[in-house]
Amino acid sequence: MSDLAKPKSKPVQAVEDEAEEVEKKPEPQMCEVCGNSYDKTFQIITTRDGNESHHVFDSFECAVHALAPRCVHCGCMILGHGVEADGQMYCCAHCARTLGRRDLRDRAG
Numbered sequence: 516m517s518d519l520a521k522p523k524s525k526p527v528q529a530v531e532d533e534a535e536e537v538e539k540k541p542e543p544q545m546c547e548v549c550g551n552s553y554d555k556t557f558q559i560i561t562t563r564d565g566n567e568s569h570h571v572f573d574s575f576e577c578a579v580h581a582l583a584p585r586c587v588h589c590g591c592m593i594l595g596h597g598v599e600a601d602g603q604m605y606c607c608a609h610c611a612r613t614l615g616r617r618d619l620r621d622r623a624g
């Protein structure tokens with residue numbers, strides 16, 4: 516009793532791209548700080564300790580908020596070169612000296 520109900524030749528599904536073709540235009544990306552998605556976001560790639568990380572922002576303000584190092588003395592965001600000593604960041608040589616780092620000069624120098 517060969518009861519192999521042969522599946523009738525399946526209607527060949529037209530394998531047309533079911534997923535409607537994705538629009539080619541660059542999709543707006545979302546700022547990782549404020550969540551705003553808009554078409555003029557930009558990416559920043561940081562390399563720290565050899566690790567790359569990609570960030571998307573809609574404004575420099577958001578980028579600064581997320582990425583700018585903070586002075587360990589006064590807590591302000593460091594937007595310039597800053598001063599680095601033993602892995603600590605200071606906004607300026609004055610802050611570094613205040614915490615006992617002598618003989619430091621701004622890296623811009």
Ligand SMILES: [Zn+2]
Pocket residue numbers: 546547548549550551572573574577
């Ligand atoms: Zn933002």
Ligand SMILES: [Zn+2]
Pocket residue numbers: 586587588589590591605606607610
């Ligand atoms: Zn400072």
